[in-house]
Amino acid sequence: MKCPACIQQKMVPVRLEYGLPAMSCVDCRGVLVSILSYRDWLDRQPEFTKTDTQHELQEVKNTKQVITCPKCYKLMTKYRFSSKVDNQIDLCKDCGDVWFDNGEWKMLEDLGIKDHFTVIFNTPWQVRIREQEFQQDYLVKLEDQLGEQDFKTITKLKAWIDKHNKKHDIIHYLKKDLLL
Numbered sequence: 326m327k328c329p330a331c332i333q334q335k336m337v338p339v340r341l342e343y344g345l346p347a348m349s350c351v352d353c354r355g356v357l358v359s360i361l362s363y364r365d366w367l368d369r370q371p372e373f374t375k376t377d378t379q380h381e382l383q384e385v386k387n388t389k390q391v392i393t394c395p396k397c398y399k400l401m402t403k404y405r406f407s408s409k410v411d412n413q414i415d416l417c418k419d420c421g422d423v424w425f426d427n428g429e430w431k432m433l434e435d436l437g438i439k440d441h442f443t444v445i446f447n448t449p450w451q452v453r454i455r456e457q458e459f460q461q462d463y464l465v466k467l468e469d470q471l472g473e474q475d476f477k478t479i480t481k482l483k484a485w486i487d488k489h490n491k492k493h494d495i496i497h498y499l500k501k502d503l504l505l
Contacts, residue, residue: 326348326357326395326396327395328350328352328353328355328395329355329357329392329393329394329395329401329415329424330350330353330355330388330392330424330426331350331352331353331355334350334351334352334353335350335351336348336349336350336351336357336395337349337351339356341356341358341430342366344366344369345358345362345363345366346359346362347362348395353426353427354427355388355424355425355426355427356424356425356427356430357395357422357423357424357425358422358423358425359420359421359422359423360421360422360423360443361421363423363442363443364443367440370440385410385412385426385427385428385429385431385432386426386427386428387411387412387413387426387429388415388424388426391403392415392424394417394419394420394422396417396420396422397417397419397420399417399418399419401415401416401417401424402415402416402417402418403415404416404445404446404451405445405451405454406432406433406436406438406442406445406454407432407436407438407454408454408457408458408461409436410432412426412429412432414426414429414442414445416446
């Protein structure tokens with residue numbers, strides 16, 4: 326089997342995790358994993374190993390070009406898995422195999438989604454990523470409009486209001502006062 330990213334390099338059997346078989350490229354170190362194998366592996370994991378902890382993300386090289394499945398040779402579909410990184414994992418919808426560029430599996434672990442990464446392939450997950458990016462873009466533009474100091478002030482004010490037990494009364498007062 327040839328690597329879908331390097332095209333000419335062969336892939337060898339590896340264990341992505343203990344009990345999780347995969348195929349890895351000898352050159353780029355990318356990994357091909359069967360979703361069936363992943364689900365079987367996940368079912369055998371004790372509950373205490375399933376975690377949602379998040380760590381600082383390390384930048385990982387991402388395959389930008391469209392790749393073909395090394396089994397059926399059909400195009401694989403790219404899916405974003407976080408608004409925090411530009412990386413995408415590739416899914417063969419026919420074979421049910423997923424391609425991870427070198428380091429992306431670790432990135433999923435650092436994001437706390439390694440133990441449920443198949444949700445990435447559903448529409449609500451992808452919509453949520455786009456909404457998060459929109460919100461980030463909005464905040465960047467707002468800071469540009471207001472200036473750094475005013476943006477910090479309004480951000481602190483918003484955080485204070487969000488935590489306040491009379492949040493609705495405060496918002497009502499501000500709306501009423503500002504609209505008159």
